[in-house]
Amino acid sequence: MSLNGDKLKDFLIIGIGNPLRCDDGVGPYVADCIEAKSLSGVKVWITQQLFIEDLERMLEFKRIILVDASTDGPAVDFHLVEKAQSQALSSSHHLSAQTFVNLARSIYQKDVSLYLCSVKGSCFEVGDKLSPDVRQNAQKAVQLICDSLKG
Amino acid sequence: MDSQVNKDNTILISPVTRIEGHAKITIDLGPDGKVKDAKFHVNEFRGFEKFCEGRYFTEMPSITPRICGICPVSHSVSSAKACEMIMGIKPTYTGDLVRRLIHLGQMISSHALSFFHLSSPDFILGWDSDPSLRNIIGIAQQSPELALKGIRLRKFGQEISERITGKKIHIMGIVPGGMGSALTEENRKALLGWIAEATETTQIGIDLIKKYHDQNKEMVNTFATIPTLYMGTVGPEGELELYDGKLRFIDENGKILQDQIDPKHYLDFIAERSIDWSYLKYPYYKPYGYGKGFYRVGPLARLNVASKMKTPKAQKEFLNFKAMNSGKPVHGTFFYHYTRLIEMLGSIEEAEHILKDHKITSTDVCSQGKHNVNEGIGSSEAPRGTLFHHYKTDNSGKLTSVNLLIATGQNNPAMNQSVLEVAKQYIQGKNPKEGALNRVEAAIRCYDPCLSCSTHAIGSMPMIIEIKDHTGEIVHVLKRG
Numbered sequence: 001m002s003l004n005g006d007k008l009k010d011f012l013i014i015g016i017g018n019p020l021r022c023d024d025g026v027g028p029y030v031a032d033c034i035e036a037k038s039l040s041g042v043k044v045w046i047t048q049q050l051f052i053e054d055l056e057r058m059l060e061f062k063r064i065i066l067v068d069a070s071t072d073g074p075a076v077d078f079h080l081v082e083k084a085q086s087q088a089l090s091s092s093h094h095l096s097a098q099t100f101v102n103l104a105r106s107i108y109q110k111d112v113s114l115y116l117c118s119v120k121g122s123c124f125e126v127g128d129k130l131s132p133d134v135r136q137n138a139q140k141a142v143q144l145i146c147d148s149l150k151g
Numbered sequence: 152m153d154s155q156v157n158k159d160n161t162i163l164i165s166p167v168t169r170i171e172g173h174a175k176i177t178i179d180l181g182p183d184g185k186v187k188d189a190k191f192h193v194n195e196f197r198g199f200e201k202f203c204e205g206r207y208f209t210e211m212p213s214i215t216p217r218i219c220g221i222c223p224v225s226h227s228v229s230s231a232k233a234c235e236m237i238m239g240i241k242p243t244y245t246g247d248l249v250r251r252l253i254h255l256g257q258m259i260s261s262h263a264l265s266f267f268h269l270s271s272p273d274f275i276l277g278w279d280s281d282p283s284l285r286n287i288i289g290i291a292q293q294s295p296e297l298a299l300k301g302i303r304l305r306k307f308g309q310e311i312s313e314r315i316t317g318k319k320i321h322i323m324g325i326v327p328g329g330m331g332s333a334l335t336e337e338n339r340k341a342l343l344g345w346i347a348e349a350t351e352t353t354q355i356g357i358d359l360i361k362k363y364h365d366q367n368k369e370m371v372n373t374f375a376t377i378p379t380l381y382m383g384t385v386g387p388e389g390e391l392e393l394y395d396g397k398l399r400f401i402d403e404n405g406k407i408l409q410d411q412i413d414p415k416h417y418l419d420f421i422a423e424r425s426i427d428w429s430y431l432k433y434p435y436y437k438p439y440g441y442g443k444g445f446y447r448v449g450p451l452a453r454l455n456v457a458s459k460m461k462t463p464k465a466q467k468e469f470l471n472f473k474a475m476n477s478g479k480p481v482h483g484t485f486f487y488h489y490t491r492l493i494e495m496l497g498s499i500e501e502a503e504h505i506l507k508d509h510k511i512t513s514t515d516v517c518s519q520g521k522h523n524v525n526e527g528i529g530s531s532e533a534p535r536g537t538l539f540h541h542y543k544t545d546n547s548g549k550l551t552s553v554n555l556l557i558a559t560g561q562n563n564p565a566m567n568q569s570v571l572e573v574a575k576q577y578i579q580g581k582n583p584k585e586g587a588l589n590r591v592e593a594a595i596r597c598y599d600p601c602l603s604c605s606t607h608a609i610g611s612m613p614m615i616i617e618i619k620d621h622t623g624e625i626v627h628v629l630k631r632g
Contacts, residue, residue, distance in 0.1 A: 049220075051319075052268070052287065053306040099288065106291035107299045 010041030011149055012061035016068040018048050023121025023134045026141075027067040030119065033142045042149065055103055063113045065145055066097055070118035075137045078144045081114045115148070117141050174600075176570055176591060177617040180626075184580040187621070189571040191563070191595060192429045200553040208234055208527070208544050211553075212325050215540070218555075220320045221264065221601055224257035224312065225533035227325040228394070229540040232529025234327035236415065237544060238520035245513040246329020249315060251394045252505045253322065254531065255498040256311025258393060259349065261534035262450075262495040263308060265599040266356055267301025270488055273593050274363045279586030300352040307345045311502065314338035329517035336512050346503045350464070353496045357468060360489050373576065375484035375569035375594045378403035380436050380446035381455045382561070384532045387411070389458030391469075391497065393532040399456045400436060400446065405479045408436070414530035417539050421556065431563045434556070445564040448536025449598060450490035455480040462504070465497030484569050487597040522548040533558050535599055559600040569594040581618055581626040588616055 015031025017024040028046045035044040043061070047054075050066075058064050070077070081097040083105060097116045104112040119141050122131050130138065174191060181187040199218055203211065212230040216223030228250055235241065242250065268287045272280075275297075276289050284292065291298040309319040315334050316324040324331040364371050380403065384396040389410075398412040400420065409420060423432040424441055435444035446452070454473075460466040472493060475481050505511055525546065530539045536558025543552035573594040577587040618627040 051309075052302050053309060053319075055302075056306070102288055103291055103298075106288065107295045107302070109295075 009043060009061050010063070011039075011043065012058060012064045013042060013044045013145065014050070014058075014064065014066050015044070015046045016048070016050060016066060020126065020128055022123040022125055022127040022129060023119075023131055024069050024124050025128070026069045026119045026121060026130055026134055026138050029130060029135075030067045030117070030138050030141045030145070033138070034145060037146070039146070039149065050100065052103060055100060055108070058100070059104060059108055059110055059112060063115065065115045065117055065148070067117045067119070067141065067145070069121040069124075069134075071121065071124075073118060073120060075120050075133075076117070076140045076144065078115065078117045078141070078148065081116050117145055174595070175617065176595075177619060178574050178578060178591070179619045179623075180581060180621060182621045186571070186574045186578050189567070189574040189591070190428060191567045191570050200555055203553045204550050206550050207548050208237055208522070208542055208550055209327055209548070211540070211542065211550070212327065213323055215555075216321050216323070216325075219601055221261050222257060222533045222535070222538075223321050224254050224325070225531050225538050226540070227322065228254055228531045229529040229538050231325050231327050232395075232531070233527035233540045233542050234529070235520075236527035236529065237522060237524055237542065237548075238327055238527075239523040240328055240518050240520035242329035243515050243518050245333070245510050246516040246518070247395075248505055248508060248511055249330045249334055249516060250325055252334070252502060252511070253312050253315055253325070254394050255502045255505070256308045258308070258498045258534055259311075259495055259502070260305050260308025261599075262491045262498075263301060263305040263352075265534070265596075266360075266488060266491055266495075267298070267304065269599070270593070270596050271301070271356075271359070273589065273596075274367075275359075278589055278593070279584070282585060282589065285589070297355070300355060304349055304352045307349045310345070311342060314342060326517060328519060331517065333514045333516045334512050339506055339512055343503065343506045346499060346506075349499045350496070353492060353499060357489070357492045357496065360492060364489070371485045372483055375572045375597070376482050377484065377565060377568050377572060378480075378482045379565055379568075380408070380439070380444065381452035381480060382436075382446050382448050382537060383453035383456035384414075384530070384537060385410075385457055386461070390461050391453055391457040391459070391465075391494070392461075393453075393494070393498070395531065398530075398537070401456050401480065403480060403482070405455070408438070414537075414539065415528040417528065417530070417541075417556065421561075423556075423560075429563070431560050433564050434561045435564070445568075446561065447565045448558050448561045449487065449534075450494050451481065451484070451487045452536065453532065454490040454493060460493070460497050462497050462500035464500055465493055468493045468496060484565075484594060484597045487599070491599070522546075535559055535601055536561055557601075559598070562598050562600065566595055566598050566600065569597070578618075581620065583618070583627070591616065 013031050013034050015027040017027035019025030019028050031044050031046050081101050083101045097114060101112055101114055104110045119137050121134050177190050178186055179188040212227045215226040215230045218226050272285045272289055276285050287298060312322045313319045316322040316332060382400050384392045385399045386392040386396045398414055399410045400408040402408055420437050421434055422437045423434045425432050435441050436446050460469045525544045528541045538558055539556040541554040542550055545551050570591055573591050577590045617625050620626050
């Protein structure tokens, strides 16, 4: 049940990034691709950054999937975000996925089902085009997310 | 916060945390290990003033909100006013009212962020508490109800922007002549529904800080207490004005130096000087010259400058604030927090008043005009202090010169002095405890500086503290972020 007692909605996909910084826009791109499929029970948001204030609305969903560009790690990664033991927080401009899980527990006493899908980027300069390999990997991310929604 | 002691007895704190932007503090020690000097460095440069040259002037209210995610409305408002001066027009009644409402929303959002998210962990969790939890997460663990209230208060401020412009941050829709969108009746009612909760949360914050004052009188009264001049915007009767008014300068004794100055004459009273160790300039009150003319802006300055508040609840707290130094200016930097909360209370009251104005949902939100003269100046009180936008154009309306005088820049000399005072008070020798360095950072946090704005730089906000010995060698460095 959600905070206000209504039945939880199903899935929330959040594409994070700035489409004007080349591969940083891969999160919004993946989110757009999923929205275009008009899947039942799937809500899509696109944002440049996450704020603590967003958490309340996020908790209305059974499962949340963040899609974001990464600068290292595998080309495409998809994993459940675990609660962190401690969490340094030096900026109000940026909140990590782990911070959200921690805050959901601390403030709302909720264990949120939060997944992070990251797509490694190679170019973060000014521009509105994804690199060719990132565009390809974005399609893999779309497939991974769609498969996970069936499970 | 990471720390490092260098061989030359220099403490480096980097990054300074819970502020908006990149920065570094260096602390110089004398041969006796006592603090000799301290500096607050800003290492970013962004160049908005330069790359906006050549754009058509009416684009500026849409470009400049991108300078900052915390005070985009103030940039857009000041920009639109500068454009209106170029066009020789005024906004419509409702356009002006809606802009004022969004501006109040931003004040609430920014002040809530500063107090509940960034600064309250120091005095709720303790200056010397675990730094990894000395933040909103730590507050959430210790006082989840308070954390939630603080988060929701900021959300209310953002929702004002969102319900009018469709965006919480980097808003669009403030245009020369007024607004590009109107407030619907549905959204008016929804925003009114927040007022009681927002008022209650702000009052909790005020009670919290007053209790802290009572329990820590010596610390609060000696924390970077530096007599300076002050500047702020006031209405015709000297009342605090955040959106539109005239400038007032006072001296350290409260004597009014200048009053009811039209902001378009700001260059007659404010000059700037570059320094070689920071991208932030040193502004000063021109008639007094460099050094003696250093002044402060922002909540503490505004309440020191103002004769009264516009709303009853804020006025009650204002009288309490004024009584702290028998009506004379309060110089303690720590009182930025209290004055920030008083402003937030007044902003909520004023927002309620505006939301009950029957013309607020009118769709007559914009007047029209075209390029008329080649120069325009606009100002508003951003959450951190007075903000000026000054544009010059050619005859076709293309910008030939852009000058942005930002609140954090104006507080720069005082921030440096505050860092020095607190460092002298709390740091002894080249291996200070983390809590002592946190106090040095906290002096900066009082000003809630926005380095993204003031350097016009891309903001992610690490900071460094360096301690140098008497030979100039770095002996200790703290890094974070």
